[in-house]
Amino acid sequence: MTPRVKAIFADNYYVDRYLEDLLSCRISFAYYIPADIAYLSFYCTEYIEQIREIEIEYKGSTVFVGNVDIQHQKRTTDGYVLSITARSLEGKMLDSEAAPKTYYYPTTSVIYDNHIRYFGVEGVDVPSANTVSQLSIDSSTSEWEVICNFFSLSHQKIPYIAGDRILRLREIASEVKGHISNSDPSDDVIHYKSVDIKKKTADLISNVYIINGDTGELSSTIVDSYLESMGFYSARYKEYDPEDIPAMSNHYSKLIKKQKSEAFTYTFEMDDGYNINLGDALDFDEPEHPLTIKLIVIKKEFSFGKDGIRWSIVCTPQEYCY
Numbered sequence: 001m002t003p004r005v006k007a008i009f010a011d012n013y014y015v016d017r018y019l020e021d022l023l024s025c026r027i028s029f030a031y032y033i034p035a036d037i038a039y040l041s042f043y044c045t046e047y048i049e050q051i052r053e054i055e056i057e058y059k060g061s062t063v064f065v066g067n068v069d070i071q072h073q074k075r076t077t078d079g080y081v082l083s084i085t086a087r088s089l090e091g092k093m094l095d096s097e098a099a100p101k102t103y104y105y106p107t108t109s110v111i112y113d114n115h116i117r118y119f120g121v122e123g124v125d126v127p128s129a130n131t132v133s134q135l136s137i138d139s140s141t142s143e144w145e146v147i148c149n150f151f152s153l154s155h156q157k158i159p160y161i162a163g164d165r166i167l168r169l170r171e172i173a174s175e176v177k178g179h180i181s182n183s184d185p186s187d188d189v190i191h192y193k194s195v196d197i198k199k200k201t202a203d204l205i206s207n208v209y210i211i212n213g214d215t216g217e218l219s220s221t222i223v224d225s226y227l228e229s230m231g232f233y234s235a236r237y238k239e240y241d242p243e244d245i246p247a248m249s250n251h252y253s254k255l256i257k258k259q260k261s262e263a264f265t266y267t268f269e270m271d272d273g274y275n276i277n278l279g280d281a282l283d284f285d286e287p288e289h290p291l292t293i294k295l296i297v298i299k300k301e302f303s304f305g306k307d308g309i310r311w312s313i314v315c316t317p318q319e320y321c322y
Contacts, residue, residue: 001059003304005040008053019048023081025304027056027064031170031278031321032158032258032298034144036088038064044080048073053120054086055163059274062163063302065120067092089161092119093144103135111150112167115143122165129154172296172321173281180268180282180295190282192268200263206232208252211239219245222252224260226319260320261298273300273311282315294318 005019021043029036038056051071056064070085098115112124132153137146147167151159157169180190206227212219219242227233240248266284276282278297285292295315303310 001309003063004057005042006055006057007048007051008055010050010052019044019082022304024306025056025302027302028299029278029301030299031296032261034094034148034160035091036064036066038066038084038086038088040084040086042082042084043078044073044082047080048082051084054084058302065089065161065163065165067120089120089165090144093147094142096143097139098137098141098143098146100137100139100141102137103132105131105133106135106150108150108154111147115146116167119143120165121161121167124167126151126155126159126167126169170279172279172318175281176283176294177280178276178282179285181285183286190270190276192270194269196265196267196269198263198265198267201227201232204232204259204263205234205236205252205256207235208256209235209237210245210249210252211237212245213239213241220249222249222256224256226260254322257320257322261316264316264320265298266293266295266315268313268315270311270313271309273302273313276300276311276313281318284315296321 002022003025005022005025007017007019009017019042023041023043025038025040027036027038038054040054040056048071051068053065053067055062064086066086066088068084068086069091070083072083074081074083093115096119103110108124108126112121116124132150135146135150135153147159151157151169155169157171159167160170161167178190179188180192182191204224204227206224208222209218210220210222211217236252238248238252276297278300280297282295282297283292284295294317296318297313297315298321299314301312303312
């Protein structure tokens with residue numbers, strides 16, 4: 001099934017105009033990276049005016065909404081080839097700085113009104129949570145950092161904007177959604193064309209030592225027991241004001257997990273990954289592996305071109321996610 005692309009023009013004149021003659025489309029989604037990104041190319045018989053946003057539809061659903069960062073048109077003897085690079089709505093929030101201020105007991109609606117609704121987001125769908133007593137915004141803080149900091153404090157989760165323009169929260173699944181294997185021929189098993197297993201340990205940090213900036217003494221140590229047991233050692237020494245130490249200890253604990261999620265990956269190429277979502281848990285079981293591995297989907301990529309539809313799903317072991 002060919003994706004459909006709707007263009008929203010800068011002057012709002014052609015609000016519902018669909019771009020025809022799609023040559024290629026690639027969309028990359030990631031759990032920990034704020035903005036999804038799309039690359040598209042079209043054949044056009046005429047010059048296309050400035051496009052502000054695009055919506056990509058596939059199988060009856062909107063899978064991508066984003067702002068156009070690059071619009072490039074090349075004139076040929078037969079017409080134009082239009083190339084577009086777009087980021088999802090989080091992209092403009094990353095580019096825009098928030099006004100420095102301090103909130104006391106801010107609500108979700110206050111954050112939405114002051115930092116979210118201006119960027120094409122039509123609502124927030126999050127569960128109730130604990131109150132945030134204080135949220136400080138320093139100079140040079142992006143609007144997206146404000147949003148992430150708020151939901152990290154209130155819900156301990158990462159926000160994202162879905163294809164319906166609603167802000168929601170990412171979540172690592174606790175229940176296994178499916179079983180991925182080529183040795184099991186069952187129809188309810190997820191089959192794949194290839195799997196690329198990567199282990200990149202060169203940049204991993206195993207130990208972080210937090211120093212009290214007032215006394216110069218060691219305040220806390222973060223040690224990754226798995227890397228330690230494997231014989232990997234790479235240390236960092238960080239000095240902070242005493243009141244910042246708890247938050248920074250939590251930050252580095254997450255950072256070490258995030259680095260491992262990028263260093264130990266399983267990349268599956270498959271014909272159809274439409275129903276596999278970021279955060280899904282999948283059991284990977286093949287005869288050459290002594291144990292079934294529980295994997296979490298942290299990235300996926302959709303491609304359309306002359307060879308048809310292709311999907312790439314990147315997973316990491318569950319223990320490396322947060």
